[in-house]
Amino acid sequence: MSDPGVQASIHKNLKTTLPRVYNYINSTRFREVNLVDRLYPDSKPVELSHWALPGGSGAWEGWSFAEITQQTFSPTSIGSSYGPTWTTHWFRLVFTIPDEWAGSEVQLRWSSNSEAAVWSEDGKILQGLSTGDPDARRSCYTITTNHQAGQGGPYTFYVEMAVNKLLGASEGDLIDPPSPDVYYTVSRAEVARLDGVVYKLTRDLEVLHQLAEKLIDLNDQRGYQALYTANQMVNSIIAGEDSVASSLADEYFSKGNGSRSHTLATIGNCHIDSAWLWPYTETKRKVARSFSSQLALMDRYPEHIFVASQAQQWAWCKEYYPELYARVLERVAEGRFLPVGSTWTEMDGNIPSGESFIRQFLHGQRFFKKELGITCNEFWLPDTFGYSAQIPALMNHMGLKRFLTQKMSWSLVNRFPHHNFTWEGIDGSTVLAHFPPGDSYSMQVTVEEAVKTERNLQDKGRASTSAFLFGYGDGGGGPTQDMLEKIQRLKDSDGCPRMSMMTPDQMFTQLESEQHNFCRWVGELYLELHNGTYTTHAAMKRLCRQTEFELRDAELLLCQAVATLGSQGASQLLQESLTTLEGAWHKLLLNQFHDVLPGSGIAMIYPEAQVLYNEAIQAAITVRDNAAAAVFGNAGEKTEVLVNTLPWARTEVVTVGGSKAGAGSYAMVSVPSMGIASPTSLTPTSPVSVTEVDGKYVLENGMIHAEIDSFGRVTSLKVVGDERDVFQPPSYQTSETTEEMYGNQLMLYDDEPLYWDAWDVMDYHLETPVVLNDGKSGYTITAPVIVENSALICSVRWGVTFGSSTLTQDIQLTADSPLLTFLTSVTWGENRKFLKTVQSTSLHSNKASFDIQFGHLERPTHMNTSWDSARYEICGHKWADISEPDWGVAVLNDSKYGWMARGHTLALSLLRSPKAPDASADIGDHTFKYALFPHLGTLQQAGVMKRGYEFNTPILHLQAPADRGEETWVDVTGEGVVLHTVKPAEDGSGEIVLRLYECNGTRSKVTLNLKWPVTSVKACDGMEVAGSDIPFTQEEGVTSVPLAFTPFAIRAVRLTLQ
């Protein structure tokens, strides 16, 4: 049935009717006879003057609005240009509004072809502006919606112009490094009268045209109804009957959907990358521009709800824009401006440690609770490059059951089969996961997007609601007035899925009511793209790992100080240290942002991130040393004491009486679990030796036997007493596999991705291996020489020069250690090359294991399916292991995250050399270490995870009175549980939170033994909220707490001390 009152076009000619409608709102052609030039019937220029804020990026942070407006502004005019890149320019705009404009909406129209913000004369940031190519996203500010005669001013406003665009300052391709010397031209600065009727008709025609185009394409007759309505509107407008045209549109949009139609939960948001193609300092302004724009929209659209993630960005708003923040809080109180996502930043989803993930939630939620009185109920991470298999358990630990992302739609090979599913982690815990089926977090509110969202949904018949996240993103901005107007027309328009403004809470509540219909996905959400980010910008990874471990040490020492002094006696130290630690964690958490830690940002981000990391490390060391001084006291003569912060006893070779790098003497020492010992040298039970035999170097220590050839490769690696060799085929090997087996083959691959340079390593890189150290590549090898040869430590040094790079390695074995360690220095100067150390082993296994956050993950070593095949570069933390049931080899590292496990080969990725968006990424000097650990039994029986911790947690050398003997502060009896975290409760109460996890994937019962004056032990969650009492016993000053764990379970307990 046709719409009554609608006159169809005379001719059945879609090729003319459809473009005719579009041409009537076309801003590039026919504008003087269509609606476009009618939109602003009157305008007048403003009086414009300019002041250049001195300095470049971030200089604005040193200036208050009052200081700025007191500067001398010089008259300027339209057509003038301002720069260079990252500078700031202020404009004063003075104008009057004519009485003849009474009754109309009056706007300030601006274009500087850059990002900008409008400020009031009294220093309020009113709204962001984003103008210029490719589209003017926000180019006007409404001064009044209803001008009154006699109130024509004069008015004064200010515009703050940033010399960068929404997505940075590249004049070439999006991800090219920013151009250093761009100037942008102010091409418009005027006040104008808006014709409200024309604005409405424009939006009506825009939406009707989209409906016609999309639905006709789907051969849906409702598209023709939209088309004929629009066509008749054009005829009416031409006839001078705007009101008839308006009524036709209203009538069309009043026809609703059937009751089973799909609902799009329209959620206004702006994804602001905390740094990407711009530095942190610009993000602070992006937050202010975006937030102020949303407040302006809320004044006008009562239904508008906006969500903002990343507590860090809220904290920036509070610090740098307190007046704006106060206005945001008013809308928060109304439930319209909402925090979302729970976390401090939207972090990388693979690389941060388990504890870092928990602190992302802890600091994010604490901020939102304290500042806004709100606790988020979801984890919101739309734009990260893959998601660890441990995330469901970490979320459960934090009391969260809802997860949202859309990035999996970027996978290059396999289409993820669900948009709604129950996601199960490695411990069996589950969360509800939702992917917006429109595959975007920055919808523009088009019919095309709405229909795509419904038709793309992988769970048809199972889910009635899908998220539709709208608003400009990446560079910020958020929803615009046009988007809200389009939602008003499409909220229930027959043929297009329903749109309903919802909070994330409302949307997830709806999805939870349907969760019984959803399928289950177990394990990681592996993104089949961007897997070069496990390696790019090696310093970010190294410093992240180091900061995580330094903070761990500091928190343990601080707890020991609290236990020593009592919570009263330690009160001042505790409060000061908690403040210091909070600052340090915030720096670490910020640097884990998903373009900083992955290495996918522009060059200027990284020196600042390094400073933040180093400040965090220094803060941790300060807290640690102050705490140690409190533990050990200040009286008496001091001497060196060794501190082991791991929850098991360690015996190893360390340097004593000097710096680790210096020629100080070596000692074999033993330090108890989470405790101290004097640096007394023990006699090793397994002294080490190195000998040269026929050009090969044999390193042996009674535990392992290794042979190094003249190219620095490992040709033999065995557990002493066991005939099986990691790098030699067994004697009964058939002739089918004659491949040479070596350890530490340094392989260089060509590394030219399809587009995303810093992000991607493509599958075809594996077709281009060059072995640097096999004598065939022609590179200059510096043959091995013995550089250390004692009963405690033996080292062989070799090197290779290749391309524009050099690499030097000390291959080291110490007494009583099963690790063959490679201490590596590289001067790296390559272009699109990828360096790995490849272990081509004799082991036969269809799977390999990888250390991840608070547990480990098994992945196939074969390419049976397209899913297996696509995982050619994968993420792991401190170690990976390939084992047969009763022996195997693990590879340990101190700062790397990229791996490959294929067949019998286990490769660790070392360095990349992408050129965009940072042409200098990773060029320069690097030091890192990795180790081979041949073992008997399973990785669990061999204690691979313990070795991984030891490799990353050096025994500390601190100062204590000479009479301090050996002490154990905390230990764990029983196997399989790692006491990872010992920290003061975040609330400053002096209570202590311990976090433990089951690391073997088995059921484990252990007893936690604390030499502390414990008065109560309670279970708690990651938010540190105390729950039920846990029984404990006390004897001779030791509190013993029995704890049981299911496989990979994460548990926390909260202690009260005297």
Ligand SMILES: [Zn+2]
């Ligand atoms: Zn992002």
